[in-house]
Amino acid sequence: MPLPTGDIVGLMVDNLNKRGSVFPLSKRKSTRWAKGMRIPCGGETVLYTGAMYQLLPYIVAMVRMLERVEDTFLADWVFLGRFANRFINLSGIAARPSREEVAKYDMMLQDIAGLLLQAGVPFGYLYEDDVYAGALAYDMGVDDSLLAHAERVQATLRRRGVKKVITVDPHTTNMLRSIYPTILDDFEVEVQSYLEVLAEADGEPMRRVVEDVVIHDSCVYARSEGVLDQPRQLLERAGYSLLEPRESRNLTYCCGGPIEALFPKKSHDIGVARVEQLKGTGGKQAVTMCPICLASLENAADGSLPMEDISAYLRRAYAPTFTPVPLPLRVTGATVCRAAQASPHDRRIVERRHASRD
Amino acid sequence: MASKVDLEFAREVATADDFNAWACMNCGVCTAVCPLGIDLVPRKLFRYTVLGLRDEVLERRDVIFQCLLCKLCEENCTAGVNIAENMRYLRGYIDREVFGLSASPAGKKEQHAVAHR
Numbered sequence: 001m002p003l004p005t006g007d008i009v010g011l012m013v014d015n016l017n018k019r020g021s022v023f024p025l026s027k028r029k030s031t032r033w034a035k036g037m038r039i040p041c042g043g044e045t046v047l048y049t050g051a052m053y054q055l056l057p058y059i060v061a062m063v064r065m066l067e068r069v070e071d072t073f074l075a076d077w078v079f080l081g082r083f084a085n086r087f088i089n090l091s092g093i094a095a096r097p098s099r100e101e102v103a104k105y106d107m108m109l110q111d112i113a114g115l116l117l118q119a120g121v122p123f124g125y126l127y128e129d130d131v132y133a134g135a136l137a138y139d140m141g142v143d144d145s146l147l148a149h150a151e152r153v154q155a156t157l158r159r160r161g162v163k164k165v166i167t168v169d170p171h172t173t174n175m176l177r178s179i180y181p182t183i184l185d186d187f188e189v190e191v192q193s194y195l196e197v198l199a200e201a202d203g204e205p206m207r208r209v210v211e212d213v214v215i216h217d218s219c220v221y222a223r224s225e226g227v228l229d230q231p232r233q234l235l236e237r238a239g240y241s242l243l244e245p246r247e248s249r250n251l252t253y254c255c256g257g258p259i260e261a262l263f264p265k266k267s268h269d270i271g272v273a274r275v276e277q278l279k280g281t282g283g284k285q286a287v288t289m290c291p292i293c294l295a296s297l298e299n300a301a302d303g304s305l306p307m308e309d310i311s312a313y314l315r316r317a318y319a320p321t322f323t324p325v326p327l328p329l330r331v332t333g334a335t336v337c338r339a340a341q342a343s344p345h346d347r348r349i350v351e352r353r354h355a356s357r358d
Numbered sequence: 359m360a361s362k363v364d365l366e367f368a369r370e371v372a373t374a375d376d377f378n379a380w381a382c383m384n385c386g387v388c389t390a391v392c393p394l395g396i397d398l399v400p401r402k403l404f405r406y407t408v409l410g411l412r413d414e415v416l417e418r419r420d421v422i423f424q425c426l427l428c429k430l431c432e433e434n435c436t437a438g439v440n441i442a443e444n445m446r447y448l449r450g451y452i453d454r455e456v457f458g459l460s461a462s463p464a465g466k467k468e469q470h471a472v473a474h475r
Contacts, residue, residue, distance in 0.1 A: 005423045006457035013459050139427055141449030142459055219428040254393050254428035263424055270393050270426070 005262055008066075012261070013142050015089075016149055021132040023055050023062070024089050030054045031127050033106035037113055043124030047113060047194070048165035050133040050172030053105045056291040057097035059261070060299070065095065067264040105291060111311035112168050112194050114322035119201040123166055129156050135171035138179055139258060147183055150175075154184050164190040166197050170220035170227070170290045178224060193221070195289065195310070198318075199230035205317040208239035213313065214283030214305075215242050216274070216297065217252035218290035231289055231310055238317030243281040253277060256300070257292035271300030279305055287313050361411045368410025376447045379404035381437045388431035388441060394424055400431060400441050407448065419452050 012022040030051045039047070116123055131153060137146040157165070167173040170193070177191035213235070221227035228249050235242060247253040256270030275297055278286050286307035288294040294309050301307065315322060371377055382404050392399055398421055406414040415422075425445045432441045453459040 005420060006459075009423070009453065010457060010459055013453075139446070140423075140453065141446045141451075142453050143450055145459075219426075219430070223429045223433055250433055251430070254426045254430070256393075256426070258426045258428070259424055266394070266424060273393065 008262055009140050009142070012136060012140065013145050016134065016137050016142075016145050019089065020149070020152070021051065021055070022134075022136045023059055023095075025051060025055055025058060027128045029102075030130070033109040034113070034125055034127065037110065037125075039113060040124040042126060042160050042162070043122075044161060044163040045122065046124045046126050046130075046160075046162050046165055047116065047168065048126070048172065048176070049109060049130055049168050050135075050175070051131060052135075052169040052172055053109050053291045055132070056105050056295050057101040058095040060101070060295050061095040061097040063260045063264055063267075066261065067268075108291070108309045108311050109168065111309075111315040111319075111322075114319045115198060115311065115314055116166065116194060118206075118319035118322060119198055119203045121166070121197055121201060126156075126160060126162070129160060131156070133172045133175035133180075135175050136261075138175065143183070150180055150184055154180070154187055157189055162189060164192070166192055166194050168194055169292075170218040170225060171292070173227070174220050174224050193225070193227055193230075195227055195230045195234065198314070199233050203318060205238045207317055207320045209313070209317045210239050210241075211285070212241045212243055212283055214278045214281045214286040215244060215248065216255070216278060216286055216288050216293060216307075217249055218288070218293055219252055219254055221289060222250050222252045227289075231287075234314055234318075235287065235310070238314065240287075240313065240317075243283040245277045245281050247274075247277055255288075255290075255293040255296040257290075257296035260296060267296065268300060271296045275301045275305055361406075361414050363410040364412035365410060367412035367415075368408075370451075371407055371410070374447060376440075377407075377444050378440050379408055379444050381439050383437045385436060387434045387436065388439075391430050391434050393426060393428065393430065396421060396424070399425060400445060403448070404439075404444060407444075415448065416452065416456060419456065422448050422452060 015024050016022050030049075033049075033054065113125075133153060134146045134149045137149065165176060167176060173191060173193045176189065180187045180189075215232070215235070217228065221231075232242060245253075253274050254270055255274055256267040258267075260267040278297075284306070286297070286305055287310050288297060288307055289310045291309070294307065297305075297307060379400075382401055384401055384405070386401060388400055389397060389402075398418060403415065403418060403422070406418075422445060425442075427442045427445060429442050432439070435441060
């Protein structure tokens with residue numbers, strides 16, 4: 001029995017309407033990456049995460065659960081889950097990623113912030129007001145729910161006096177730069193991906209990294225946002241030799257991620273096909289620039305092709321001395337503007353994690 | 359059994375701003391490059407749609423939601439069809455007419471007007 005499309009789309013729409021995200025994450029979890037980073041609160045230019053990196057480990061855990069349900073009799077009972085989810089945040093309870101997985105994605109955001117700081121780019125962060133931009137609702141065609149959500153985001157950006165946002169992932173970039181202006185009146189916020197900002201800053205790497213790496217372009221960056229040369233420019237200047245699969249740049253091949261919540265097996269098959277294309281270059285490691293691509297391809301590769309987000313590759317070259325700040329193992333208290341601090345105990349834990357990672 | 363043309367569906371599609379599958383020349387490049395490898399997507403599906411064969415479209419709603427919206431087809435389309443946007447249009451129709459998730463286009467305009475009042 002396939003998963004019931006209507007119930008799963010319905011569950012996501014219920015979440016967006018009621019809880020402000022297709023997959024609600026507490027403010028504490030979505031802002032914990034910034035704890036201790038001392039990023040100024042707000043300002044005219046802000047780093048806007050749209051909670052995409054923070055959501056990924058939870059979405060991956062949810063997809064693993066759905067994979068077990070797909071094609072079993074349990075798929076018939078998903079409607080009950082949707083019903084219960086109207087009263088309690090069932091999707092938040094059901095998905096339980098490991099702490100390591102959560103920390104991994106949080107560290108990518110710290111790397112991005114570190115790169116911008118190293119490049120001398122001034123920016124703030126909206127903390128609890130940095131919310132999901134609604135990409136999945138847009139993809140699913142639920143335009144009235146998306147419109148209501150986009151209006152809330154626009155109102156927040158206006159209230160906080162934001163003139164420019166620096167985005168970190170292709171989907172949020174696409175929503176804020178290309179979709180919001182078509183559905184909202186007077187959406188005049190300037191939107192740039194951090195890769196574009198770093199490429200413009202034209203900084204010199206502090207350390208050259210002589211390694212081969214296979215590049216996987218995000219469909220959205222490549223075909224909707226024209227972010228093609230900037231990641232290549234940054235990686236090549238750092239010393240990396242880029243290996244391009246035949247399906248590259250604006251002819252890049254999907255990772256399968258966009259349908260993972262509805263058709264997990266089909267999504268996995270497409271990811272496997274993409275991994276084979278990447279391996280076909282002879283490369284021994286790959287670079288992605290979208291958290292959805294990273295999660296899908298890592299799952300498909302199953303360890304056969306190591307891969308990392310571009311932020312990790314760039315940090316090793318452009319900001320090797322940047323010390324990520326500690327991520328608390330347990331989230332206690334929301335990381336709001338005035339409480340963005342970390343304990344010495346947390347700091348030691350994260351320093352150990354980073355030492356073992358590098 | 360032959361499929362019936364649903365005139366109301368055909369009319370809605372014909373007047374929709376977001377749907378331009380009429381431009382499709384049926385060359386098949388989109389189907390050839392699609393990572394899903396499904397014969398139906400997108401040109402046959404669009405043919406059903408522009409002909410007003412509502413039942414044929416709704417019967418294939420799972421395939422409509424399988425589309426990755428990766429736009430590889432659109433990148434290769436020689437007729438300039440906004441394939442991803444057309445698929446999104448069909449999803450919106452199914453959300454509204456089958457899943458009961460969205461307001462009708464008239465309702466959407468009303469909501470928009472209320473939000474901007």
